[in-house]
Amino acid sequence: MGFGMGLGTGLRGLNAARFAMQVIGQNVSNANTPGYTRQRVLLGTTFPITLQTGMHLGTGVQIDAVQRILDGRLQARIRTQNGLFGYADTDFRRLSEIEGVFGEPGQGGLSGMLNGFFTQVDKLRSDAGSRALRGGLLQASKNLTGGFNLLADRFDTLKNDTINEVQGYLKEVNSLAKEIATLNTQITTLESNGNQANELRDRRETAIQGLSALMETQALERKNGSLDILAGGYLLVSGGSASTLRAAKNSENLTQIYIGNTTSTISPKEGKIAALLNSEKESLPGITSRLDTLARKLALETNRIHTTGMPKSGPFTSLLAENPIVDGDGDKQFSDELLAFGQFPFDVAKGSLYISVSDLETGDLERTEISIDPKSMTLGDLASEISKISHLNASVDPTGRLRILSDSGYGFDFSKRLDSNPNSAKTFGSQHATIGGTVSGPFDLSSLPADFQISVDGGSATTISLTASDFKVPSSVSAKELAAVINSKFSSASLSATAVVVGNNISITATSSGTTSSLLLTDGTNTPLSTIGLLSGSTVNGRSDTVAVSISGTFAGEENGFYRFVPEGDGDIGVTDGLKVAVYDKEGTKVASLDVGSNYSFGDKLEVGNGVEIAFGPGTISKTNGDQIALDTLSDPDTSDLLVGLGLNIFFTGSKASDIGVSERLEGDPDLISAGFTQAAGDSQNLALLANLRTKNFEELSGGGLENYYADIASDVGFETKKAKELLKSQDALLGFLQTQRESISGVNIDEEMVDLVRFQQAFQASSRFINVVSQMTESLIQLGR
Structure with a gap:
């Protein structure tokens, strides 16, 4: 063996130790860098030489690779958990916003407004003729309908904001997908030349983790080191190519994610985007639907009572419907439209309508029953039937509204009042034969x-x-x-x-x-x-x-x-x-x-x-x-809901949370509130029926009352919010556990690195001494040769 060979062995040891310490330095300096994966040097022996004696002699150490320390399965679990956490986080945020909109408990919430409405009904019952109390009831009613309108508007705003939020997240998705595709190209290029791309792989994994929080992500690695990314079940990244995603409203006015400029769609199940889409499709419509049900039932039941009552002024001499019929056939004629297809706020059913005509001087009353079949009766037919009643004339105005007029000296109403003089026709013990x-x-x-x-x-x-x-x-x-x-x-x-x-x-x-x-x-x-x-x-x-x-x-x-x-x-x-x-x-x-x-x-x-x-x-x-x-x-003078549908003497207009309101007719004259069955100043029988709505249960409201139904809506939202918060805590804890596991494997432990640093420092020093010894021996041999 030559001494030169010994110097080579020492130099290789020196370089290996120096390189290892550089990797340790890289680890230490990135100990707090998010997404950094600890690296370690893999050392191996160099190819030995064969001596003349046939023996093999090692030639030192070589650097085989710089390895990233990670658990691939754990990385995949973290990606999945990122999606679950992202969904839970966004879901809790959106539910918290919804809960905030309700503003319960408190006087500013709808529960307080419902209470205020029924409180004013009770107050007016005690003095039905009081104009001040009538005004108080109207104000409480306007507050209540305004509360419905505000809730509907805010929930509609949240629903409409979904597409803006999704578009913002999709910008991140497209940016991350493009970054992953670029990194794929850089990694494959670098590694194809025999180099390692550890830092680039870390950057790519960080991008994938960010993507997985937005929508569920699956990574499939190719042999060349490139990763294909499935996002929401769609191949978002393929090698160095990345698709783009966009958001737009579909035919159902819901946010839909489309692939590029195509009509192909994806529907993510996890991640922040999925939570927003679910809230838009399920949570918000579910709440607004229940609010609409409540508003509809309140308006329907109140109007059923009010339309069959009598105002303070007594029987009507003129009445105009507030709800026009729709010109379904487009012929600009309204009289020929069937009641069944009138598109009124409330459907007209088959039943009967009782109209009472009174002689305003004598009080004599004549009541007529009109049979209503909305599938065969047009608005014009109805007007004709009413006009057949003595002293009444009905017509359809140019806007499609029914107008009823009485002859001078006569009035009409739809009250259930009893005829105080049933012998006005003189058929019982009569002076007429x-x-x-x-x-x-x-x-x-x-x-x-x-x-x-x-x-x-x-x-x-x-x-x-x-x-x-x-x-x-x-x-x-x-x-x-x-x-x-x-x-x-x-x-x-x-x-x-x-x-x-x-x-x-x-x-x-x-x-x-x-x-x-x-x-x-x-x-x-x-x-x-x-x-x-x-x-x-x-x-x-x-x-x-x-x-x-x-x-x-x-x-x-x-x-x-x-x-x-x-x-x-x-x-x-x-x-x-x-x-x-x-x-x-x-x-x-x-x-x-x-x-x-x-x-x-x-x-x-x-x-x-x-x-x-x-x-x-x-x-x-x-x-x-x-x-x-x-x-x-009469228990119900209008079993067909014709009065409610057409809007004759109604209290509330509209039939949804977004459009319920108080009749402008009543706002203009509080005396038109139908407090009783008669015009007597103290008659509050109709108000008593209104007050009973507070404790009455309805099948449409899950068998409960108006206030209980709303309380259920608010409490359900509170329960869902609490449940979402608990789920978020659970998902956060699991994500934290997985990240802790990753840190224990892939994270940098300063103490361990210091131990390795000392070890390689000693190896470096030993290699240096070895080189010195070999150098001295070589010098001595040279001197001997002189």
Whole structure:
């Protein structure tokens, strides 16, 4: 072996130790650098030489590689956890924003406004005529609707801000993807030449970790050291190429992520972007939908009550709907539009509407039922049906709104009030000669033609003929239809008599009055009088005066109907022993028998049932002649929701949290608030129904009440926020644990590095001494050779 070989061995040892110490210095200087991976030098022996003796002699040490110390599986877990943490962090932030919007608990929250609304309703109940308290209710209502509007607006803003936030994050995604692609190129170029790219790999891993926080990321390494990146299930980076992502609204007005300028989309499941997209698609719409449900139910139930009440001023003389019908066929005509497709805030259903027309001077009331079938009835049809009612005229204005007007001296309403004078038609103990039918409709008049004769006030008999063409369905003729046909026949014959509907029965009265008033009916072909139950062949005279009948109380039943009052004998009220009046309901069932005989005192109230009381004045009543009166008993005057749909006498406008408001009509005149069923100053019956909404439960509100439903919304948001916070803490702890594990493997431990530094320093010193010794030996040999 030559001494030169010994110097080479020493120099290689010296260089290896020096290089190792440089790597240690690199580690120490980057101990606090984020994403830095600790490196270590891998040393190996150089190729030995073979001596003449055949023995092998080592030639020293060489540097095989500078290795990054890492756990690939752990790195992948951290990427996954970054996505989970990013999702949890953004989800908690967004839920915290939502919780802040509610502002609960507190007077500024919607719960306080709901409480304020019902508090003002209760205050007005105590003094229904107070204009100041009416103003207080309107102000509380405006505060409440404003609260709904504000919540809807803020949630809409949060929803609309989603695309801006996503676009901001996508800029980061595209920037990181481009950086990863560039680093891929640099790494493959460097490593293909036999060099190492540890620092570039660290930078690339840092970029991938940043990307994984935004959307779930999977890295696939190629043999050449390049990494392909799957983000959101899409190949975002392939070698040195990177795709770009963009955000835009889709057809459902939701933020969608598109690949480049294509229509291809991706839907990330983890990361900050996924949390924002989920909030926009699920969380925010879920909350706004529940708020809309609450606002809709509040408006619907309040309007159902208010539309069927009466304002302080009494019955209406003019009323304009607030909700126009939509011109669905585009012909610029509104009268031909079906109610079912009117696009009103609330749907019109099949049912009945009761309209009461009052003589404003006498208070006499006539109530008419209109059958509503929205699938076959147009707005023009409705106007025509209303116009058929005496003293009313309805039309459709140029904007598609229904307008109702009454004749001078008359008013109309939709109240459930009881008719205080049900004998205004004078069909019970009347001064007008009257014959009442004992058979209830619908009537089977299929045996037509038929006829009967009528003689009024002793005049000559007039024959009234009924034919099949007079009726829609002769085998099932309602009392209303029959009365209309008979009155038409009477009018054509110039007869001074009128057919009156009494419940489902018919009464015929003479126009004349007093004891000289007389009426004689005689059955004819196919006996129509027998079918109707009208007395035939006996002359009936009027009385000197009509029996006064008064009604009091409030109907407390649950279904619409009527009570029909029929004498059970002939005699004088308060005089004839055992004289009674039977009470029948709509189905013809006898529900009461009222004693009006010799023990009855005029004006005494007799209990009928369901909160209704009746009192009689003096006079003669007759079962034989068919004396009868009917009293409408209404639980719901509008079972079709027509008034609510069209917006006739409504309290709240709109049907969603974003558009609910207080009717401008009421704001302009607080006296138009329908506090009661009548115009009496102290009548607060309608307000009592409004107050009951506070404790009433509704199936649409998950079986709860208005306030409880809102409390559930707010508490659910609070619960979800708390749950999101706990999840965030859990994900943060797990991410921290994984990062701690990484630090224990890939992080720089200063103490360990110092130990290695001392070790390689000693190796350096040893190599230096070895070189010195070899140099001295070489010098000595040279001197010997001289």
